[in-house]
Amino acid sequence: MAPLPRGDRRAPSLDRADRATRAGRPGRVRRTVLAALVTAAVAVPVAGAAxxxxxxxxxxxxxxxxxxxxxxxxxxQLDARYAAGRTALRAAERTADAYGAHRRAASLHAMAAPGRQVLSFDGRDxxxxxxxxxxxxxxxxxAVLVPGADTGLDTGYARLRSGAVALHDTLRDEFGARAAVVTWLGYRPPATGSAxxxxxxxxxxxxxxxxAFVRELRNVRPDARITLLGHSYGSVVCALAADGLPADAVVLYGSPGTTFDRAADLRARAVVWAGRAAGDWTxxxxxxxxxxxxGTELGFGADPMDPAxxxxxxxxxxxxHSDYLTPGSVPLRSLALITDGREPARA
Structure with a gap:
Protein backbone atom coordinates (compact mmCIF):
# COMPACT_ATOMS: atom_id res chain seq x y z
CA MET A 1 0.00 0.00 0.00
CA ALA A 2 1.63 3.24 -1.12
CA PRO A 3 1.38 5.96 1.57
CA LEU A 4 -0.42 9.14 0.65
CA PRO A 5 1.32 12.48 1.23
CA ARG A 6 -0.16 14.78 3.81
CA GLY A 7 -1.33 18.26 2.82
CA ASP A 8 -0.23 21.45 4.51
CA ARG A 9 -2.17 22.22 7.65
CA ARG A 10 -1.47 23.32 11.17
CA ALA A 11 -1.19 20.30 13.45
CA PRO A 12 -1.16 19.93 17.23
CA SER A 13 2.25 20.50 18.76
CA LEU A 14 3.06 16.84 19.44
CA ASP A 15 3.31 14.10 16.83
CA ARG A 16 0.41 11.68 17.36
CA ALA A 17 2.70 8.68 17.70
CA ASP A 18 4.74 10.57 20.31
CA ARG A 19 1.58 11.44 22.20
CA ALA A 20 0.50 7.81 22.19
CA THR A 21 3.90 6.75 23.52
CA ARG A 22 3.91 9.40 26.23
CA ALA A 23 0.42 8.34 27.28
CA GLY A 24 1.80 4.84 27.91
CA ARG A 25 0.09 3.01 25.07
CA PRO A 26 2.07 -0.20 24.51
CA GLY A 27 3.97 -0.35 21.25
CA ARG A 28 2.80 -3.92 20.68
CA VAL A 29 -0.84 -2.78 20.66
CA ARG A 30 -0.04 -0.07 18.15
CA ARG A 31 1.72 -2.56 15.90
CA THR A 32 -1.21 -4.97 16.15
CA VAL A 33 -3.70 -2.28 15.19
CA LEU A 34 -1.46 -1.15 12.34
CA ALA A 35 -1.31 -4.70 11.01
CA ALA A 36 -5.10 -4.98 11.21
CA LEU A 37 -5.62 -1.73 9.34
CA VAL A 38 -3.16 -2.63 6.61
CA THR A 39 -4.74 -6.08 6.27
CA ALA A 40 -8.14 -4.45 5.86
CA ALA A 41 -6.75 -2.20 3.16
CA VAL A 42 -5.42 -5.06 1.06
CA ALA A 43 -8.23 -7.52 1.79
CA VAL A 44 -10.67 -5.61 -0.40
CA PRO A 45 -9.02 -5.96 -3.81
CA VAL A 46 -9.56 -3.27 -6.43
CA ALA A 47 -12.10 -1.49 -4.21
CA GLY A 48 -10.92 1.85 -5.52
CA ALA A 49 -10.35 0.63 -9.07
CA ALA A 50 -13.91 -0.62 -9.31
CA GLN A 77 -25.98 35.27 -10.06
CA LEU A 78 -27.20 31.90 -8.79
CA ASP A 79 -29.46 31.43 -11.80
CA ALA A 80 -26.48 32.02 -14.08
CA ARG A 81 -24.43 29.49 -12.15
CA TYR A 82 -27.25 26.93 -12.26
CA ALA A 83 -27.51 27.39 -16.02
CA ALA A 84 -23.76 26.89 -16.39
CA GLY A 85 -23.95 23.78 -14.24
CA ARG A 86 -26.71 22.35 -16.41
CA THR A 87 -24.65 23.05 -19.54
CA ALA A 88 -21.61 21.28 -18.05
CA LEU A 89 -23.75 18.31 -16.99
CA ARG A 90 -25.25 17.87 -20.44
CA ALA A 91 -21.84 18.05 -22.11
CA ALA A 92 -20.49 15.46 -19.68
CA GLU A 93 -23.56 13.28 -20.25
CA ARG A 94 -22.95 13.22 -23.99
CA THR A 95 -19.30 12.34 -23.49
CA ALA A 96 -20.09 9.56 -21.00
CA ASP A 97 -22.74 8.10 -23.28
CA ALA A 98 -20.35 8.07 -26.25
CA TYR A 99 -17.73 6.38 -24.06
CA GLY A 100 -20.22 3.66 -23.14
CA ALA A 101 -20.58 4.70 -19.50
CA HIS A 102 -24.36 4.61 -19.61
CA ARG A 103 -24.83 4.51 -15.84
CA ARG A 104 -22.80 7.70 -15.48
CA ALA A 105 -24.76 9.27 -18.34
CA ALA A 106 -28.05 8.44 -16.62
CA SER A 107 -26.85 10.00 -13.36
CA LEU A 108 -25.81 13.18 -15.14
CA HIS A 109 -29.10 13.31 -17.03
CA ALA A 110 -30.98 13.23 -13.71
CA MET A 111 -28.81 15.99 -12.24
CA ALA A 112 -29.50 18.21 -15.26
CA ALA A 113 -33.27 17.90 -14.93
CA PRO A 114 -35.39 21.09 -14.77
CA GLY A 115 -35.60 22.39 -11.24
CA ARG A 116 -32.26 20.97 -10.10
CA GLN A 117 -29.84 23.66 -8.89
CA VAL A 118 -26.27 22.56 -9.58
CA LEU A 119 -24.01 25.37 -8.48
CA SER A 120 -20.85 23.87 -9.94
CA PHE A 121 -19.91 20.71 -11.79
CA ASP A 122 -16.76 19.11 -13.16
CA GLY A 123 -17.13 15.60 -14.56
CA ARG A 124 -13.41 14.81 -14.68
CA ASP A 125 -11.56 12.48 -12.30
CA ALA A 143 -26.48 23.48 5.83
CA VAL A 144 -23.50 22.10 3.91
CA LEU A 145 -23.50 18.29 3.68
CA VAL A 146 -20.06 16.74 3.16
CA PRO A 147 -20.35 13.05 2.22
CA GLY A 148 -18.04 10.19 3.08
CA ALA A 149 -16.66 7.09 1.41
CA ASP A 150 -18.38 5.50 -1.58
CA THR A 151 -20.24 8.67 -2.55
CA GLY A 152 -19.88 9.34 -6.25
CA LEU A 153 -21.94 10.43 -9.21
CA ASP A 154 -22.85 6.84 -10.02
CA THR A 155 -23.29 5.47 -6.50
CA GLY A 156 -24.31 7.22 -3.32
CA TYR A 157 -25.12 10.65 -4.71
CA ALA A 158 -28.85 9.99 -5.11
CA ARG A 159 -29.00 9.00 -1.44
CA LEU A 160 -27.06 12.12 -0.47
CA ARG A 161 -29.44 14.38 -2.36
CA SER A 162 -32.48 12.62 -0.90
CA GLY A 163 -31.04 13.32 2.54
CA ALA A 164 -30.57 16.97 1.62
CA VAL A 165 -34.21 17.20 0.58
CA ALA A 166 -35.29 15.54 3.84
CA LEU A 167 -33.23 17.99 5.91
CA HIS A 168 -34.50 20.97 3.95
CA ASP A 169 -38.12 19.89 4.29
CA THR A 170 -37.74 19.29 8.03
CA LEU A 171 -36.28 22.77 8.53
CA ARG A 172 -39.06 24.34 6.46
CA ASP A 173 -42.06 22.33 7.65
CA GLU A 174 -41.25 21.83 11.34
CA PHE A 175 -39.33 24.99 12.18
CA GLY A 176 -40.50 27.45 9.53
CA ALA A 177 -36.92 28.16 8.54
CA ARG A 178 -35.87 29.78 5.28
CA ALA A 179 -33.30 27.11 4.57
CA ALA A 180 -30.92 25.99 1.88
CA VAL A 181 -29.13 22.65 2.03
CA VAL A 182 -26.02 22.22 -0.08
CA THR A 183 -24.58 18.85 -1.12
CA TRP A 184 -20.84 19.43 -1.37
CA LEU A 185 -19.25 16.68 -3.44
CA GLY A 186 -16.21 18.85 -3.95
CA TYR A 187 -13.66 16.05 -3.67
CA ARG A 188 -13.25 12.41 -4.64
CA PRO A 189 -14.28 10.32 -1.61
CA PRO A 190 -12.37 7.06 -1.20
CA ALA A 191 -13.93 3.62 -1.51
CA THR A 192 -14.68 1.86 1.76
CA GLY A 193 -11.89 -0.60 2.56
CA SER A 194 -9.43 0.95 0.13
CA ALA A 195 -6.03 2.16 1.25
CA ALA A 212 -13.02 28.44 0.29
CA PHE A 213 -16.60 27.44 -0.48
CA VAL A 214 -17.87 28.19 3.03
CA ARG A 215 -16.11 31.55 2.97
CA GLU A 216 -17.85 32.35 -0.31
CA LEU A 217 -21.20 31.49 1.30
CA ARG A 218 -20.41 33.70 4.29
CA ASN A 219 -19.49 36.61 2.03
CA VAL A 220 -22.81 36.56 0.19
CA ARG A 221 -25.01 35.58 3.16
CA PRO A 222 -23.25 37.34 6.05
CA ASP A 223 -26.19 37.07 8.45
CA ALA A 224 -27.14 33.46 7.75
CA ARG A 225 -26.44 30.64 10.19
CA ILE A 226 -24.07 28.20 8.44
CA THR A 227 -23.73 24.61 9.63
CA LEU A 228 -21.18 22.16 8.29
CA LEU A 229 -22.30 18.53 8.51
CA GLY A 230 -19.70 15.84 7.81
CA HIS A 231 -20.71 12.20 7.51
CA SER A 232 -18.18 9.38 7.90
CA TYR A 233 -14.98 10.24 5.99
CA GLY A 234 -16.62 13.62 5.31
CA SER A 235 -16.24 14.36 9.02
CA VAL A 236 -12.46 14.17 8.54
CA VAL A 237 -12.74 16.73 5.73
CA CYS A 238 -14.84 19.03 7.94
CA ALA A 239 -12.43 18.75 10.86
CA LEU A 240 -9.44 19.62 8.70
CA ALA A 241 -11.31 22.58 7.21
CA ALA A 242 -12.58 23.90 10.55
CA ASP A 243 -9.61 26.05 11.57
CA GLY A 244 -10.99 29.61 11.66
CA LEU A 245 -13.88 28.69 9.37
CA PRO A 246 -16.74 31.25 9.43
CA ALA A 247 -19.38 28.68 10.34
CA ASP A 248 -21.67 28.51 13.36
CA ALA A 249 -21.60 24.75 13.91
CA VAL A 250 -19.54 21.78 12.73
CA VAL A 251 -21.29 18.42 13.05
CA LEU A 252 -19.36 15.14 12.91
CA TYR A 253 -21.65 12.13 12.54
CA GLY A 254 -20.85 8.51 11.83
CA SER A 255 -17.24 9.62 12.23
CA PRO A 256 -14.22 7.28 12.29
CA GLY A 257 -12.18 10.09 13.86
CA THR A 258 -10.83 13.47 12.82
CA THR A 259 -6.99 13.14 13.17
CA PHE A 260 -7.27 15.41 16.21
CA ASP A 261 -7.21 14.45 19.89
CA ARG A 262 -9.66 17.09 21.10
CA ALA A 263 -12.37 19.30 19.67
CA ALA A 264 -10.33 22.32 20.76
CA ASP A 265 -7.51 21.21 18.42
CA LEU A 266 -9.76 21.90 15.41
CA ARG A 267 -9.37 25.62 16.23
CA ALA A 268 -12.93 26.12 15.09
CA ARG A 269 -14.90 29.26 15.76
CA ALA A 270 -17.95 27.02 15.51
CA VAL A 271 -19.55 24.81 18.12
CA VAL A 272 -18.44 21.21 17.48
CA TRP A 273 -21.09 18.48 17.70
CA ALA A 274 -20.74 14.70 17.39
CA GLY A 275 -23.29 11.92 17.03
CA ARG A 276 -23.32 8.20 16.30
CA ALA A 277 -26.29 5.88 15.85
CA ALA A 278 -26.42 2.72 17.94
CA GLY A 279 -26.16 0.52 14.85
CA ASP A 280 -23.29 2.39 13.20
CA TRP A 281 -20.24 0.21 12.53
CA THR A 282 -17.84 3.14 13.01
CA GLY A 295 4.06 13.49 7.07
CA THR A 296 2.21 10.21 6.42
CA GLU A 297 -0.45 8.87 8.76
CA LEU A 298 -2.72 5.85 9.05
CA GLY A 299 -6.00 6.00 10.97
CA PHE A 300 -7.94 8.94 12.34
CA GLY A 301 -7.14 9.11 16.03
CA ALA A 302 -9.51 9.87 18.88
CA ASP A 303 -13.21 9.03 18.78
CA PRO A 304 -15.29 12.24 18.59
CA MET A 305 -17.90 10.50 20.76
CA ASP A 306 -15.40 10.05 23.60
CA PRO A 307 -16.27 12.55 26.35
CA ALA A 308 -12.58 13.41 26.54
CA HIS A 321 -24.25 4.13 9.21
CA SER A 322 -26.35 5.30 6.26
CA ASP A 323 -29.54 6.20 8.14
CA TYR A 324 -28.81 9.64 9.59
CA LEU A 325 -30.86 11.60 7.05
CA THR A 326 -33.79 9.20 6.87
CA PRO A 327 -37.09 11.15 6.91
CA GLY A 328 -38.71 11.16 10.34
CA SER A 329 -35.65 9.72 12.09
CA VAL A 330 -34.13 10.80 15.40
CA PRO A 331 -30.78 11.86 13.87
CA LEU A 332 -32.45 13.86 11.10
CA ARG A 333 -34.37 15.86 13.68
CA SER A 334 -31.20 16.39 15.73
CA LEU A 335 -29.32 17.64 12.66
CA ALA A 336 -32.21 19.95 11.78
CA LEU A 337 -32.30 21.36 15.31
CA ILE A 338 -28.57 22.08 15.25
CA THR A 339 -28.84 23.68 11.80
CA ASP A 340 -31.66 25.89 13.08
CA GLY A 341 -29.63 26.93 16.11
CA ARG A 342 -31.65 24.93 18.62
CA GLU A 343 -30.64 22.35 21.21
CA PRO A 344 -31.13 18.70 20.22
CA ALA A 345 -31.62 15.88 22.68
CA ARG A 346 -28.24 14.94 24.10
CA ALA A 347 -26.61 11.51 23.86
Missing amino acids: RPAEVPAPAPAATAPLTATEPTALAA GGRGVEVVGDLARADRI ASLTPGRADQAAPRLR ADVPHVGLTLLP FGARRFAAGDGG
Whole structure:
Protein backbone atom coordinates (compact mmCIF):
# COMPACT_ATOMS: atom_id res chain seq x y z
CA MET A 1 0.00 0.00 0.00
CA ALA A 2 1.63 3.24 -1.12
CA PRO A 3 1.38 5.96 1.57
CA LEU A 4 -0.42 9.14 0.65
CA PRO A 5 1.32 12.48 1.23
CA ARG A 6 -0.16 14.78 3.81
CA GLY A 7 -1.33 18.26 2.82
CA ASP A 8 -0.23 21.45 4.51
CA ARG A 9 -2.17 22.22 7.65
CA ARG A 10 -1.47 23.32 11.17
CA ALA A 11 -1.19 20.30 13.45
CA PRO A 12 -1.16 19.93 17.23
CA SER A 13 2.25 20.50 18.76
CA LEU A 14 3.06 16.84 19.44
CA ASP A 15 3.31 14.10 16.83
CA ARG A 16 0.41 11.68 17.36
CA ALA A 17 2.70 8.68 17.70
CA ASP A 18 4.74 10.57 20.31
CA ARG A 19 1.58 11.44 22.20
CA ALA A 20 0.50 7.81 22.19
CA THR A 21 3.90 6.75 23.52
CA ARG A 22 3.91 9.40 26.23
CA ALA A 23 0.42 8.34 27.28
CA GLY A 24 1.80 4.84 27.91
CA ARG A 25 0.09 3.01 25.07
CA PRO A 26 2.07 -0.20 24.51
CA GLY A 27 3.97 -0.35 21.25
CA ARG A 28 2.80 -3.92 20.68
CA VAL A 29 -0.84 -2.78 20.66
CA ARG A 30 -0.04 -0.07 18.15
CA ARG A 31 1.72 -2.56 15.90
CA THR A 32 -1.21 -4.97 16.15
CA VAL A 33 -3.70 -2.28 15.19
CA LEU A 34 -1.46 -1.15 12.34
CA ALA A 35 -1.31 -4.70 11.01
CA ALA A 36 -5.10 -4.98 11.21
CA LEU A 37 -5.62 -1.73 9.34
CA VAL A 38 -3.16 -2.63 6.61
CA THR A 39 -4.74 -6.08 6.27
CA ALA A 40 -8.14 -4.45 5.86
CA ALA A 41 -6.75 -2.20 3.16
CA VAL A 42 -5.42 -5.06 1.06
CA ALA A 43 -8.23 -7.52 1.79
CA VAL A 44 -10.67 -5.61 -0.40
CA PRO A 45 -9.02 -5.96 -3.81
CA VAL A 46 -9.56 -3.27 -6.43
CA ALA A 47 -12.10 -1.49 -4.21
CA GLY A 48 -10.92 1.85 -5.52
CA ALA A 49 -10.35 0.63 -9.07
CA ALA A 50 -13.91 -0.62 -9.31
CA ARG A 51 -15.21 2.94 -9.24
CA PRO A 52 -15.72 4.47 -12.70
CA ALA A 53 -13.35 7.35 -12.00
CA GLU A 54 -11.79 7.32 -15.43
CA VAL A 55 -14.92 8.16 -17.43
CA PRO A 56 -13.87 11.12 -19.60
CA ALA A 57 -15.59 14.48 -19.42
CA PRO A 58 -14.91 17.87 -20.95
CA ALA A 59 -13.49 20.66 -18.83
CA PRO A 60 -16.31 22.95 -17.69
CA ALA A 61 -16.32 26.61 -18.59
CA ALA A 62 -14.99 28.97 -15.93
CA THR A 63 -17.65 30.54 -13.72
CA ALA A 64 -17.61 33.81 -11.84
CA PRO A 65 -17.61 33.68 -8.03
CA LEU A 66 -20.71 34.69 -6.12
CA THR A 67 -20.34 38.28 -4.92
CA ALA A 68 -23.79 39.87 -4.51
CA THR A 69 -25.22 40.21 -1.02
CA GLU A 70 -28.59 41.70 -1.95
CA PRO A 71 -31.05 38.78 -2.45
CA THR A 72 -32.36 39.78 -5.88
CA ALA A 73 -28.89 40.32 -7.30
CA LEU A 74 -27.63 37.13 -5.67
CA ALA A 75 -30.56 35.19 -7.13
CA ALA A 76 -29.56 36.39 -10.60
CA GLN A 77 -25.98 35.27 -10.06
CA LEU A 78 -27.20 31.90 -8.79
CA ASP A 79 -29.46 31.43 -11.80
CA ALA A 80 -26.48 32.02 -14.08
CA ARG A 81 -24.43 29.49 -12.15
CA TYR A 82 -27.25 26.93 -12.26
CA ALA A 83 -27.51 27.39 -16.02
CA ALA A 84 -23.76 26.89 -16.39
CA GLY A 85 -23.95 23.78 -14.24
CA ARG A 86 -26.71 22.35 -16.41
CA THR A 87 -24.65 23.05 -19.54
CA ALA A 88 -21.61 21.28 -18.05
CA LEU A 89 -23.75 18.31 -16.99
CA ARG A 90 -25.25 17.87 -20.44
CA ALA A 91 -21.84 18.05 -22.11
CA ALA A 92 -20.49 15.46 -19.68
CA GLU A 93 -23.56 13.28 -20.25
CA ARG A 94 -22.95 13.22 -23.99
CA THR A 95 -19.30 12.34 -23.49
CA ALA A 96 -20.09 9.56 -21.00
CA ASP A 97 -22.74 8.10 -23.28
CA ALA A 98 -20.35 8.07 -26.25
CA TYR A 99 -17.73 6.38 -24.06
CA GLY A 100 -20.22 3.66 -23.14
CA ALA A 101 -20.58 4.70 -19.50
CA HIS A 102 -24.36 4.61 -19.61
CA ARG A 103 -24.83 4.51 -15.84
CA ARG A 104 -22.80 7.70 -15.48
CA ALA A 105 -24.76 9.27 -18.34
CA ALA A 106 -28.05 8.44 -16.62
CA SER A 107 -26.85 10.00 -13.36
CA LEU A 108 -25.81 13.18 -15.14
CA HIS A 109 -29.10 13.31 -17.03
CA ALA A 110 -30.98 13.23 -13.71
CA MET A 111 -28.81 15.99 -12.24
CA ALA A 112 -29.50 18.21 -15.26
CA ALA A 113 -33.27 17.90 -14.93
CA PRO A 114 -35.39 21.09 -14.77
CA GLY A 115 -35.60 22.39 -11.24
CA ARG A 116 -32.26 20.97 -10.10
CA GLN A 117 -29.84 23.66 -8.89
CA VAL A 118 -26.27 22.56 -9.58
CA LEU A 119 -24.01 25.37 -8.48
CA SER A 120 -20.85 23.87 -9.94
CA PHE A 121 -19.91 20.71 -11.79
CA ASP A 122 -16.76 19.11 -13.16
CA GLY A 123 -17.13 15.60 -14.56
CA ARG A 124 -13.41 14.81 -14.68
CA ASP A 125 -11.56 12.48 -12.30
CA GLY A 126 -14.71 10.80 -11.04
CA GLY A 127 -16.74 13.99 -10.92
CA ARG A 128 -17.25 16.92 -8.56
CA GLY A 129 -20.55 18.64 -7.96
CA VAL A 130 -22.19 21.15 -5.64
CA GLU A 131 -25.98 21.22 -5.60
CA VAL A 132 -28.44 23.43 -3.72
CA VAL A 133 -31.83 22.42 -2.32
CA GLY A 134 -33.88 25.50 -1.43
CA ASP A 135 -33.50 29.23 -2.02
CA LEU A 136 -29.88 30.06 -1.24
CA ALA A 137 -30.32 33.75 -2.09
CA ARG A 138 -32.76 34.26 0.78
CA ALA A 139 -31.81 31.50 3.21
CA ASP A 140 -31.10 32.37 6.80
CA ARG A 141 -30.20 28.75 7.60
CA ILE A 142 -27.59 27.09 5.37
CA ALA A 143 -26.48 23.48 5.83
CA VAL A 144 -23.50 22.10 3.91
CA LEU A 145 -23.50 18.29 3.68
CA VAL A 146 -20.06 16.74 3.16
CA PRO A 147 -20.35 13.05 2.22
CA GLY A 148 -18.04 10.19 3.08
CA ALA A 149 -16.66 7.09 1.41
CA ASP A 150 -18.38 5.50 -1.58
CA THR A 151 -20.24 8.67 -2.55
CA GLY A 152 -19.88 9.34 -6.25
CA LEU A 153 -21.94 10.43 -9.21
CA ASP A 154 -22.85 6.84 -10.02
CA THR A 155 -23.29 5.47 -6.50
CA GLY A 156 -24.31 7.22 -3.32
CA TYR A 157 -25.12 10.65 -4.71
CA ALA A 158 -28.85 9.99 -5.11
CA ARG A 159 -29.00 9.00 -1.44
CA LEU A 160 -27.06 12.12 -0.47
CA ARG A 161 -29.44 14.38 -2.36
CA SER A 162 -32.48 12.62 -0.90
CA GLY A 163 -31.04 13.32 2.54
CA ALA A 164 -30.57 16.97 1.62
CA VAL A 165 -34.21 17.20 0.58
CA ALA A 166 -35.29 15.54 3.84
CA LEU A 167 -33.23 17.99 5.91
CA HIS A 168 -34.50 20.97 3.95
CA ASP A 169 -38.12 19.89 4.29
CA THR A 170 -37.74 19.29 8.03
CA LEU A 171 -36.28 22.77 8.53
CA ARG A 172 -39.06 24.34 6.46
CA ASP A 173 -42.06 22.33 7.65
CA GLU A 174 -41.25 21.83 11.34
CA PHE A 175 -39.33 24.99 12.18
CA GLY A 176 -40.50 27.45 9.53
CA ALA A 177 -36.92 28.16 8.54
CA ARG A 178 -35.87 29.78 5.28
CA ALA A 179 -33.30 27.11 4.57
CA ALA A 180 -30.92 25.99 1.88
CA VAL A 181 -29.13 22.65 2.03
CA VAL A 182 -26.02 22.22 -0.08
CA THR A 183 -24.58 18.85 -1.12
CA TRP A 184 -20.84 19.43 -1.37
CA LEU A 185 -19.25 16.68 -3.44
CA GLY A 186 -16.21 18.85 -3.95
CA TYR A 187 -13.66 16.05 -3.67
CA ARG A 188 -13.25 12.41 -4.64
CA PRO A 189 -14.28 10.32 -1.61
CA PRO A 190 -12.37 7.06 -1.20
CA ALA A 191 -13.93 3.62 -1.51
CA THR A 192 -14.68 1.86 1.76
CA GLY A 193 -11.89 -0.60 2.56
CA SER A 194 -9.43 0.95 0.13
CA ALA A 195 -6.03 2.16 1.25
CA ALA A 196 -7.17 5.75 0.72
CA SER A 197 -10.06 5.26 3.16
CA LEU A 198 -7.59 4.54 5.98
CA THR A 199 -5.59 7.75 5.67
CA PRO A 200 -6.50 11.45 5.82
CA GLY A 201 -4.78 12.16 2.49
CA ARG A 202 -7.87 12.91 0.43
CA ALA A 203 -9.40 14.87 3.28
CA ASP A 204 -6.28 17.04 3.40
CA GLN A 205 -6.69 17.74 -0.30
CA ALA A 206 -10.40 18.52 0.07
CA ALA A 207 -10.24 20.78 3.12
CA PRO A 208 -8.94 23.95 1.39
CA ARG A 209 -11.67 23.69 -1.26
CA LEU A 210 -14.36 23.29 1.38
CA ARG A 211 -12.95 26.18 3.38
CA ALA A 212 -13.02 28.44 0.29
CA PHE A 213 -16.60 27.44 -0.48
CA VAL A 214 -17.87 28.19 3.03
CA ARG A 215 -16.11 31.55 2.97
CA GLU A 216 -17.85 32.35 -0.31
CA LEU A 217 -21.20 31.49 1.30
CA ARG A 218 -20.41 33.70 4.29
CA ASN A 219 -19.49 36.61 2.03
CA VAL A 220 -22.81 36.56 0.19
CA ARG A 221 -25.01 35.58 3.16
CA PRO A 222 -23.25 37.34 6.05
CA ASP A 223 -26.19 37.07 8.45
CA ALA A 224 -27.14 33.46 7.75
CA ARG A 225 -26.44 30.64 10.19
CA ILE A 226 -24.07 28.20 8.44
CA THR A 227 -23.73 24.61 9.63
CA LEU A 228 -21.18 22.16 8.29
CA LEU A 229 -22.30 18.53 8.51
CA GLY A 230 -19.70 15.84 7.81
CA HIS A 231 -20.71 12.20 7.51
CA SER A 232 -18.18 9.38 7.90
CA TYR A 233 -14.98 10.24 5.99
CA GLY A 234 -16.62 13.62 5.31
CA SER A 235 -16.24 14.36 9.02
CA VAL A 236 -12.46 14.17 8.54
CA VAL A 237 -12.74 16.73 5.73
CA CYS A 238 -14.84 19.03 7.94
CA ALA A 239 -12.43 18.75 10.86
CA LEU A 240 -9.44 19.62 8.70
CA ALA A 241 -11.31 22.58 7.21
CA ALA A 242 -12.58 23.90 10.55
CA ASP A 243 -9.61 26.05 11.57
CA GLY A 244 -10.99 29.61 11.66
CA LEU A 245 -13.88 28.69 9.37
CA PRO A 246 -16.74 31.25 9.43
CA ALA A 247 -19.38 28.68 10.34
CA ASP A 248 -21.67 28.51 13.36
CA ALA A 249 -21.60 24.75 13.91
CA VAL A 250 -19.54 21.78 12.73
CA VAL A 251 -21.29 18.42 13.05
CA LEU A 252 -19.36 15.14 12.91
CA TYR A 253 -21.65 12.13 12.54
CA GLY A 254 -20.85 8.51 11.83
CA SER A 255 -17.24 9.62 12.23
CA PRO A 256 -14.22 7.28 12.29
CA GLY A 257 -12.18 10.09 13.86
CA THR A 258 -10.83 13.47 12.82
CA THR A 259 -6.99 13.14 13.17
CA PHE A 260 -7.27 15.41 16.21
CA ASP A 261 -7.21 14.45 19.89
CA ARG A 262 -9.66 17.09 21.10
CA ALA A 263 -12.37 19.30 19.67
CA ALA A 264 -10.33 22.32 20.76
CA ASP A 265 -7.51 21.21 18.42
CA LEU A 266 -9.76 21.90 15.41
CA ARG A 267 -9.37 25.62 16.23
CA ALA A 268 -12.93 26.12 15.09
CA ARG A 269 -14.90 29.26 15.76
CA ALA A 270 -17.95 27.02 15.51
CA VAL A 271 -19.55 24.81 18.12
CA VAL A 272 -18.44 21.21 17.48
CA TRP A 273 -21.09 18.48 17.70
CA ALA A 274 -20.74 14.70 17.39
CA GLY A 275 -23.29 11.92 17.03
CA ARG A 276 -23.32 8.20 16.30
CA ALA A 277 -26.29 5.88 15.85
CA ALA A 278 -26.42 2.72 17.94
CA GLY A 279 -26.16 0.52 14.85
CA ASP A 280 -23.29 2.39 13.20
CA TRP A 281 -20.24 0.21 12.53
CA THR A 282 -17.84 3.14 13.01
CA ALA A 283 -18.07 2.50 16.75
CA ASP A 284 -15.82 -0.52 16.14
CA VAL A 285 -13.13 1.35 14.18
CA PRO A 286 -9.75 1.31 15.99
CA HIS A 287 -9.35 4.88 17.18
CA VAL A 288 -5.64 5.29 16.65
CA GLY A 289 -3.49 7.54 14.53
CA LEU A 290 -0.14 6.14 13.51
CA THR A 291 2.70 7.97 11.79
CA LEU A 292 4.20 5.62 9.18
CA LEU A 293 6.68 8.10 7.73
CA PRO A 294 7.19 11.80 8.39
CA GLY A 295 4.06 13.49 7.07
CA THR A 296 2.21 10.21 6.42
CA GLU A 297 -0.45 8.87 8.76
CA LEU A 298 -2.72 5.85 9.05
CA GLY A 299 -6.00 6.00 10.97
CA PHE A 300 -7.94 8.94 12.34
CA GLY A 301 -7.14 9.11 16.03
CA ALA A 302 -9.51 9.87 18.88
CA ASP A 303 -13.21 9.03 18.78
CA PRO A 304 -15.29 12.24 18.59
CA MET A 305 -17.90 10.50 20.76
CA ASP A 306 -15.40 10.05 23.60
CA PRO A 307 -16.27 12.55 26.35
CA ALA A 308 -12.58 13.41 26.54
CA PHE A 309 -12.71 14.69 22.95
CA GLY A 310 -14.93 17.53 24.13
CA ALA A 311 -17.60 17.72 21.43
CA ARG A 312 -21.25 18.23 22.31
CA ARG A 313 -22.94 14.87 21.74
CA PHE A 314 -26.43 14.63 20.26
CA ALA A 315 -28.97 11.81 20.14
CA ALA A 316 -28.65 9.82 16.89
CA GLY A 317 -31.11 6.97 17.37
CA ASP A 318 -30.70 3.26 16.69
CA GLY A 319 -30.10 3.22 12.93
CA GLY A 320 -27.07 2.26 10.88
CA HIS A 321 -24.25 4.13 9.21
CA SER A 322 -26.35 5.30 6.26
CA ASP A 323 -29.54 6.20 8.14
CA TYR A 324 -28.81 9.64 9.59
CA LEU A 325 -30.86 11.60 7.05
CA THR A 326 -33.79 9.20 6.87
CA PRO A 327 -37.09 11.15 6.91
CA GLY A 328 -38.71 11.16 10.34
CA SER A 329 -35.65 9.72 12.09
CA VAL A 330 -34.13 10.80 15.40
CA PRO A 331 -30.78 11.86 13.87
CA LEU A 332 -32.45 13.86 11.10
CA ARG A 333 -34.37 15.86 13.68
CA SER A 334 -31.20 16.39 15.73
CA LEU A 335 -29.32 17.64 12.66
CA ALA A 336 -32.21 19.95 11.78
CA LEU A 337 -32.30 21.36 15.31
CA ILE A 338 -28.57 22.08 15.25
CA THR A 339 -28.84 23.68 11.80
CA ASP A 340 -31.66 25.89 13.08
CA GLY A 341 -29.63 26.93 16.11
CA ARG A 342 -31.65 24.93 18.62
CA GLU A 343 -30.64 22.35 21.21
CA PRO A 344 -31.13 18.70 20.22
CA ALA A 345 -31.62 15.88 22.68
CA ARG A 346 -28.24 14.94 24.10
CA ALA A 347 -26.61 11.51 23.86
